[in-house]
Amino acid sequence: MTRGANQDPGAELAGRGALRPKARLLRTLGSDLISSDKVALIELVKNSYDADAGVVLIRFRGPLKAGEGGIEVWDDGHGMDAATLQSSWLDIATDTKRRNPRSDGGRRVLGEKGIGRLATARLGEEMLLTTRKQDADEVKLLIDWTDFDREDAYLDEIEVAWEVGAPDVFAANGAAAAAFSELDADGWHQERGTVLQVDRLSREWTRDDLLELRTALTRLIRPRPQGSGAGSAKDASTEPDFQIVLELTDVDDTLEDLAGPIEPSADLRTPHYRLSGSIDVNGSATLHYEQQDPPETQDIGVMQLWNLEDRPPQAGPFEFEISVWDRDKTALQRSLQAANPENTAPSASDLKGFRDTMDEVAGVSIYRDGFRVLPFGETGDDWLGLDLRRVQSPTLRLSNNQIIGHVFIGADTNESLKDQSNREGILAGAAYADLQYLVRAALNQLEQRRYGARHPKKEQPERKGGLFERFDLGEISTALKQSYPGDKRLHGLIDEKNRDIQEGVTQVQNVLSRYSRLATLGALIDRVLHDGRTVVTRLKNIARFGTRDLNKPSVNNSDKVSIALGSMTDTAEQAELLSSLFKQIEPFGGRKRGRPKQISVSEVIDRAISILQQEADDRNVQLVGGGTDIAVKIDEAELLTVLVNLIQNAIYWTATQPQGIERKVLVGARTNEDESLTLVVSDSGPGVPSESRDYIFDPYFSSKPDGVGLGLSIVGNLVEDIYAGELTLVDEGALDGATFEATFRRRV
Template identity: 70%
Template sequence: MNDESSLPAQDVPSGKGALRPRARLLRTLGNDLISSDKVALIELVKNSYDADATTVLVRFQGPLEKGQGRIEVWDDGHGMDVPTLQRSWLDIATDTKRRKPKSDGGRRVLGEKGIGRLAAARLGDELLLVTRKADAREINLLIDWSQFDQEDAYLDEIEVAWEISDPDVFSEEGQAASVFSDSGSEAWRLGHGTILRIEKLTHTWVADDFIELRTALTRLIRPRPAEQAETADSAKADDSDGGTTQPDFQILVELEDVPEALQGFAGPIDPSADLRTPHYQLRGSVDSNGVATLRYVQQEPPLEEDLGTKTLWNNDKRAPLAGPFEFEINVWDRDKDAIQRTLIASSSDGSPPTSKDHKGFRETLDDVAGVSIYRDGFRVLPFGESGDDWLGLDLRRVQSPTLRLSNNQIVGHVFIGADDNQGLKDQSNREGFLAGTAYSDLQTLVRAALNELESRRYKARHPDKPQPEKKGGLFERFDLSEIRSALATNYPGDSRLIGLIDDKNRDIQEGVAEVQQVLSRYSRLATLGSLVDRILHDGRTVVTRLKNISRFGKRDLGKTTLSSDEKIAIAQNSMEETADQAEMLSSIFNQIEPFGGRKRGRPKEVRTRDLIQKAISIMQVEADDRGVNLAAGDADISTRLDEAEVLLVLVNLIQNAIFWVSTQPRDAERAVVVDARSNSDSSLTLIVSDSGPGVVDDLRDRIFDPYFSTKPDGVGLGLSIAGNMVEDIYGGELTLVQEGPLDGATFEATFRRRV
């Protein structure tokens, strides 16, 4: 009989088999799915939380060197019996928690993927698991993870065994009694819980590791809302019996037989007292439609304000796939004066802080800065970790440094529920959410909430000041005429110095003229971005029609049953339709032409109605998408304004109006009207009025500031660029008027020169 293994490949008979993983797969999964020892410990703490523990003790016993030392994770959870051990703990990737998303104590479980126990394999080579369920016997399970590193061993060849005995560790006189009695837990009396004793550590633990671990554990559990924290602190201070309020879940860290330099990392996990009083705070809740209820607090000048409800979602086509959720955003200014005030206020003796104190405060803030996400009370990594800027805050600040906040100024918390946010799915490595619409919607909503805080912070940091006498546009300030006049008066004989002033003034004015041209050119390019959607939308439609005319014409002309006259008629009809579509393409190209880079001659005479219609056509696609009605007024005035420059101003104003109108309810009036007016002094005014929410009085003078924007992702340059162009090139002004054709905001751009 022939051995099948010796047969040629093509002669081997069909068959079937099963995938049979090598034993080392288990260690590989642990190292790949659990990104660090810190994350591994967090996974074990999460398992304790799922077991309804109220206290978790993480104990380190030195020497904490690779191949030595011990880590113990004690919890007072409900423990396990043998069926639970087999069904839940030894069953890798079990769906037990997915099928039963609530713990026996009513908590929403966190470890749905069933791979948390691989964290123990990441931390050390040996594991002793001791567990006991109430009114059951105690289980001891020993695993030597190094067995799984054998090259030739298969996973199903390595057995793990457990022993069942009378209660020892979790007996009334056992070791658990001394571990938990000081923490306030009563579980040791009931005789249930779990300990994971991990030995022969796979990595050496140093001070930086403990800093990272304590920081991560500090932010692991959902922080108490500010008012609850204050109440709890008061309760502790007023407790005449010396007792404390027992939290729902607490984490303790102990270190034994370690260098003295590491001893300071032991103790309960509590947030830093230095960061209890943020300079600014916004907290609130967001419902499933993106409508938020907000409350704002700032320290200086003192202010606490209910902001009522605000719509953070700006998409009429669908509701957000993220929400409902709650949030709290705490913000600190990092400049020396702000930190100085904070440190003095928190100082017990009122002594002035030193530069070291300032540095220490910033370092403390750096350690915990970021916006964390908590799902059902537990933190989702890596959101809010150092370097994790999942909201893109640092990029927003680069674009608008005066208004926007950077990631290292914020300690934020977003609180979601898994049942209400089922679109937010974990990545397999437990490092964040899968990219998708729900995640993108959550980012949009949180940034929109942050924008409410940023606007109010800007106002607090830039209080109203008397406005200096206006001398015209931005570039008219680059003028040395006043200096020349003063020199001529005080030093009339110094013709050389006055001549130098004149020469330099000419150079400055020539430079200003060049900057104005560059500004105008780049402003045209920016407006081209708005044109692209229009070109793509209409251009693709025209191209599709041209293809259909060609295809159907070719098909009809190929029919042998048609007479020559019929074919001529078909050809003539196709050419006429082609000419119509070509005219449409020409119209689209005409919209782009004013923004081209080639040099133009003197402005030609144009009609304001034509300019307004062209601006409306540029923004029509965006208006339709947002459900906004764009309309032109009745005025039709002859002018010689530069077409591209006027379109730049109009497009900026219309785009701004469309955005704010689209924040209004669907059943409200959603309109933008664009009109023109000829004034008695021969100037020309273009008017853009909308039915949006308008501009609150506190912000009316600020909206023209460069980099100030109340849009969640606004850069804050649109009104500034448009205003400077009207002022510097046309000697006019861009103003927000009190009343207009519609009830929202009305902007008027008045052109005085070159009209």
């Protein structure tokens, strides 16, 4: 034992004691560790699941007002005898389930912290527990939670008592048999189970509360897989044989429609798009895709979604199913008609009802061993950041309210994905971040195919001059002059307007060039800041250690000169590194540069490679510059913008190749017969999938899981609109992956 800072040095330390909690601690824990009454009921349902129940009946008894009514939770699980009640149920925070993670029936138990029973303390003021093991006596325990609110009472002063006697509630013709026999539940276990009766409710339950509870219970149990083909995960062993029924007695007639078995809405069984599959411990996915219009089913096969070299993902293996709806009127009408063929003309109220239902249940839920982990997928819980992602790429990306997704993990196979202490959410860390990345990477495969279905490619006329070709009034001017040769005023107005338009085009092109530089500069800032901070730290250490060595009494003048020269040499080396960093971003500076100067293309290629060399090394990709040197007059920053975007894209995709396969990016340049300049970036990656080739130059289309989809668009617009050239995907390049060629014709 150590003395405190203010302990009297002369005082003697003596005596022993123990922490003695007040009785109200249990009520406090029930309120703080269980965030809502809805979550409290879910905790009780989980306990029934852990007891191997096949059916759970949740019965609300009116009036549903504070201090009145009650809630009953009936199950046909294995029940408890008096010894189990005393050693486990009354042992708060017991580690019984942690030590025995499997139930008697083989289920992976959901509760491990031993606090779920405190849920009853949150729901009401009094609790009666009745339980029976098969072929055993019945046990009854009554707890008045208001006893724990006494200010003068300590926890060890509140006694609870139980009775043991002949079966009554769980007898052959008892109340349990009457309750379960009225349900549409097959195979319920007779003469065993548990019922928790909570009386004198803590709060009023409204229709909205019951709707929210019903929605939560609908999504509580792992849904039956709806997909087919590869990765659909239709293994019956993964589907818990577990049913929940909601019953309402002595309540307002307006609430009766909320009673009945808990089942998902039939309208949600026909999504417009669905992706199902599994992801293994190495981040390799097996995927299956379906879409409604036009009808298509595709086994995507095995695909590598993880491409970080320094470590494998800490999440996985897991399975998933993602269903997606387009929320426009036409698409929703089609979906409603597919779910209800008799409804040939869904009304506006039908559409509103469907959208309201989607708003309630949309999101991506996580299920551990068949049971839902809260709050993932709850209303407003966008744990994958889908809405922000869609803001960055609205044409391609999906929002959270378009998706009903299910991710299925196992406690034994994903040990790094641990619950937070309040049983809601998963602890933040590398495993959780990896799970987010992999789910988004899988979702991206659906998004690309959905984009293709919604944007069928039409034959486009040949474009010469990029986006701004359509702003030229030359053809109209010629036609009008031929039709009205004597109307000089009309000719003058057209010529003047055409000059205004061309001046505006020039200004927009300059703005486009500036923003292209800024977009590329933004991609370089993190790298420059990281390396720059490293250099600054080294400079500080050189100064600190040099000063320390110079001030040592034992150092003579000759040694001081040697120390100073060494520090100056080291400082010069670090200054050179800083200078190199500044040179990387110097061409992107915003100051006016005047007419382009003659530059060496090979030197610009070398600079682009040096900018991205560290990223390539991190991903085990070889960058190689090639070709003969070419001298041209061109804006160096715009040339770098094109190269950096193309090389960075090539590095990313080349890094997705499995170990043992060549990972190489070749960068070169050539001049053409028309004196134009062509930059070539070829890689040994997987190439561009045939279904994406028509869309890769579209703004906001990206094959990367978290890509914005502007890299190729920026490069393409810059090359076409400012240099009258083109950016093309070449069928056969120097390497077996993708090869892009950017040709500059004007201002070269």
